[in-house]
Amino acid sequence: MLSRTADHLYWMARYTERAENLARMMDVNYRMSLLRQDEEGVRQRWSTMLTIVGQYDSYAAARGAVSQSAAIEWIAWSRDNPGSIHECLRRARENAHAVRGTLTTETWETLNATWLEVQRFGPTHRPDQDLSSFFEWVKFRSHLARGVIQGTMLRNEALKFTWLGTYLERADNTARILDAKFEPMGSAATDWDAAGDYYEWSALLRSVSAFQIYRRVYSDRITPRRVAELLILRDAMPRSLLRCLTQVRDTLEVVANEQSGETERRAGEIHASLLYGRIDDVLEVGIHAWLLQFLDRIADLGQRIAQDFLVPATTH
Amino acid sequence: MTARVFNEMHADDAGVRSHYLPYARWLESTSAARIAEKRTEADALFHRAGITFAVAGAEGGTERLIPFDIVPRIIPVDEWAMLQRGLRQRVSALNAFIHDVYHGQDILRAGKIPADQVFCNGQYRPEMQGVDVPMDVYAHIAGIDLVRAGAGEYYVLEDNLRVPSGVSYMLENRKAMMRLFPELFARYPVAPVEHYPDLLLETLRSVAPAGVRDPTVVLLTAGAYNSAYFEHAFLAQQMGIELVEGQDLYVEDESIYMRTTQGPSRVDVIYRRIDDDFLDPLAFRPDSLLGVPGLLAAARAGRVAIANAVGTGVADDKSTYPYVPDMIRFYLGEEPILSNVPTWILRRPEDCAYVLAHLDELVVKEVHGAGGYGMLIGPRASREEIEQFRARIVADPSRYIAQPTLALSACPTFVESGLAPRHIDLRPFVLSGRDIVMVPGGLTRVALREGSLVVNSSQGGGTKDTWVLER
Numbered sequence: 001m002l003s004r005t006a007d008h009l010y011w012m013a014r015y016t017e018r019a020e021n022l023a024r025m026m027d028v029n030y031r032m033s034l035l036r037q038d039e040e041g042v043r044q045r046w047s048t049m050l051t052i053v054g055q056y057d058s059y060a061a062a063r064g065a066v067s068q069s070a071a072i073e074w075i076a077w078s079r080d081n082p083g084s085i086h087e088c089l090r091r092a093r094e095n096a097h098a099v100r101g102t103l104t105t106e107t108w109e110t111l112n113a114t115w116l117e118v119q120r121f122g123p124t125h126r127p128d129q130d131l132s133s134f135f136e137w138v139k140f141r142s143h144l145a146r147g148v149i150q151g152t153m154l155r156n157e158a159l160k161f162t163w164l165g166t167y168l169e170r171a172d173n174t175a176r177i178l179d180a181k182f183e184p185m186g187s188a189a190t191d192w193d194a195a196g197d198y199y200e201w202s203a204l205l206r207s208v209s210a211f212q213i214y215r216r217v218y219s220d221r222i223t224p225r226r227v228a229e230l231l232i233l234r235d236a237m238p239r240s241l242l243r244c245l246t247q248v249r250d251t252l253e254v255v256a257n258e259q260s261g262e263t264e265r266r267a268g269e270i271h272a273s274l275l276y277g278r279i280d281d282v283l284e285v286g287i288h289a290w291l292l293q294f295l296d297r298i299a300d301l302g303q304r305i306a307q308d309f310l311v312p313a314t315t316h
Numbered sequence: 317m318t319a320r321v322f323n324e325m326h327a328d329d330a331g332v333r334s335h336y337l338p339y340a341r342w343l344e345s346t347s348a349a350r351i352a353e354k355r356t357e358a359d360a361l362f363h364r365a366g367i368t369f370a371v372a373g374a375e376g377g378t379e380r381l382i383p384f385d386i387v388p389r390i391i392p393v394d395e396w397a398m399l400q401r402g403l404r405q406r407v408s409a410l411n412a413f414i415h416d417v418y419h420g421q422d423i424l425r426a427g428k429i430p431a432d433q434v435f436c437n438g439q440y441r442p443e444m445q446g447v448d449v450p451m452d453v454y455a456h457i458a459g460i461d462l463v464r465a466g467a468g469e470y471y472v473l474e475d476n477l478r479v480p481s482g483v484s485y486m487l488e489n490r491k492a493m494m495r496l497f498p499e500l501f502a503r504y505p506v507a508p509v510e511h512y513p514d515l516l517l518e519t520l521r522s523v524a525p526a527g528v529r530d531p532t533v534v535l536l537t538a539g540a541y542n543s544a545y546f547e548h549a550f551l552a553q554q555m556g557i558e559l560v561e562g563q564d565l566y567v568e569d570e571s572i573y574m575r576t577t578q579g580p581s582r583v584d585v586i587y588r589r590i591d592d593d594f595l596d597p598l599a600f601r602p603d604s605l606l607g608v609p610g611l612l613a614a615a616r617a618g619r620v621a622i623a624n625a626v627g628t629g630v631a632d633d634k635s636t637y638p639y640v641p642d643m644i645r646f647y648l649g650e651e652p653i654l655s656n657v658p659t660w661i662l663r664r665p666e667d668c669a670y671v672l673a674h675l676d677e678l679v680v681k682e683v684h685g686a687g688g689y690g691m692l693i694g695p696r697a698s699r700e701e702i703e704q705f706r707a708r709i710v711a712d713p714s715r716y717i718a719q720p721t722l723a724l725s726a727c728p729t730f731v732e733s734g735l736a737p738r739h740i741d742l743r744p745f746v747l748s749g750r751d752i753v754m755v756p757g758g759l760t761r762v763a764l765r766e767g768s769l770v771v772n773s774s775q776g777g778g779t780k781d782t783w784v785l786e787r
Binding site for chain 2: 001002003004005006094097098099100101102105108109112113116157161255257258309310
């Protein structure tokens with residue numbers, strides 16, 4: 001297929017997934033703020049989120065001091081923030097628009113309708129009780145997009161590049177969600193097996209739809225070690241890093257071309273380190289440091305995929 | 317020509333025309349509330365599907381819906397049979413003319429058309445002189461604009477032979493109508509048009525360079541911000557071919573390749589939807605970023621077929637239009653089945669004098685204008701507008717032609733005040749490859765403003781579904 005088409009599909013999927021994960025992260029923060037009225041704590045939480053999604057500096061420059069309402073406006077609706085949910089949905093739709101002929105009608109209409117509808121929400125329309133329903137809506141639209149893609153698109157390269165975008169983005173986002181929680185905990189002195197604050201940990205699990213899965217897998221109280229293990233190393237957990245990398249590696253194997261050997265090797269290497277890794281080793285390195293390194297490797301993989309498939313520098 | 321307007325649905329004396337009777341009965345038995353509901357539903361349908369056009373000049377690609385009217389334009393079977401014969405005849409003559417221009421130029425030597433008319437035309441491409449194209453076909457896709465005047469007689473208003481658009485609306489309008497009003501299709505034997513993309517693909521494959529067994533066809537677009545992008549994407553999808561931009565293609569050894577995730581892939585036929593000027597920066601406008609450097613050379617070498625061929629514009633210019641009936645007589649030895657609108661050619665001094673004396677009665681058009689821009693509608697223009705236009709004509713008469721103001725036929729249309737007659741035209745799409753084929757129908761455009769004769773979507777025109785009856 002055309003490299004440019006693959007590029008648009010890949011970014012369509014990445015922006016859709018990114019919007020979903022932003023909504024997931026915000027939903028947790030917002031729910032926790034309803035639970036805990038401590039103002040400084042709430043502010044801290046939003047500062048952390050802005051940092052974790054790489055928007056702290058742009059936020060500070062545009063909006064100044066962090067407050068819950070301004071942070072929500074910035075991450076959810078701001079047109080000035082290229083990383084906002086609003087802008088992600090716009091870009092997802094623009095990428096889809098550029099290749100609408102490659103998509104099934106249903107897929108295009110789903111992304112187009114999402115974009116048309118998101119404009120219903122916005123800074124002028126956000127009574128507090130609507131926030132959770134907005135986050136729910138974003139998640140729902142993302143589920144719908146994936147379902148329509150899964151249910152209607154031809155099993156060909158177009159679908160492969162769409163999934164490649166989805167899983168690479170999800171790997172990145174899950175790592176960031178984890179880091180948001182583990183980074184403030186520091187490393188050495190922590191008791192990884194102590195039952196932490198139940199609400200904090202269950203909120204984290206819920207943000208990646210893993211609360212019930214945790215219960216089913218461990219049938220036990222929630223501990224930081226198990227949360228890390230579940231979201232990093234469990235292949236059966238759909239949003240875990242291992243699951244994402246399994247998908248990325250398998251997809252790269254199918255779309256491989258003459259110059260993509262090294263990219264495949266690197267994806268395989270990350271995958272193997274997750275498949276055969278142990279959570280104790282991760283905790284020993286320090287989970288924050290480990291996650292940062294993981295994010296770098298994912299970024300590197302993204303660049304290599306772009307160079308090998310999406311915008312080939314040379315053609316012959 | 318009289319100022320009487322031919323109404324498609326209502327005859328002056330005899331009430332509703334027979335082919336509109338079942339529709340009129342249905343309309344009568346349907347409540348206003350249900351009609352209103354259906355009109356809202358139609359809007360939602362088109363909006364969700366993103367069936368839009370980008371407004372030229374609007375920054376960032378503002379997308380707008382083309383208003384869709386739910387009252388169909390119905391054409392009886394015998395009328396269509398006549399139109400089809402006339403269209404086939406006209407398009408064969410036009411293709412023969414273009415071939416002649418770029419080869420022996422018999423028609424110029426026979427004195428039927430002044431030679432400078434051809435060679436001084438900005439659309440004449442000397443690069444194509446002596447170049448053979450597959451099947452000798454140049455205008456593979458032709459959109460012929462037809463109108464009906466006072467007594468219901470058809471005229472050809474314009475031949476669009478470069479990159480005619482609108483066929484996607486023809487198809488989407490039908491889809492919408494079948495979804496909104498299935499009961500009407502039970503009452504009418506409406507000839508299907510849905511196979512257009514099939515015919516188009518077959519036509520494009522039939523003009524592949526000789527020796528290519530399973531040709532790869534692509535559609536070349538200017539990109540997502542082009543006004544007709546929806547149509548480009550739609551057609552590529554319907555035909556199952558790649559929608560490419562200039563940057564996706566490159567030339568090596570006079571062959572065309574596209575850049576794919578699996579490396580270079582050979583291209584044999586390009587259905588281009590960008591103008592000649594932007595097609596190849598090495599041959600035409602050097603600042604064009606839309607085209608493919610070396611494309612023309614590849615076409616000249618016969619390694620790739622371009623549809624429509626480079627240089628077809630020489631035949632669809634408004635200054636060439638008056639000569640089409642002569643082309644039909646010259647190449648086919650037949651009398652034209654479809655009439656031209658009588659046209660004054662302002663490069664002729666006697667025509668020019670007449671037109672200048674009758675500006676308030678005539679429509680004056682710029683020969684290179686398109687989309688309803690650059691024209692004067694005498695009876696509707698103010699004194700001041702007429703004087704301004706007069707100065708432009710006097711400065712360069714050869715840039716203009718003039719025609720009588722046609723009373724375009726009208727069809728009942730839903731407007732704010734209810735059902736009212738609005739002027740319409742018809743653009744059937746004629747495909748030429750190994751054979752000349754067309755689907756029964758075309759795009760009916762409607763001027764939504766009361767009394768307006770301008771049907772172009774860029775100027776507030778809407779569209780209707782066109783029903784050619786099978787019996």
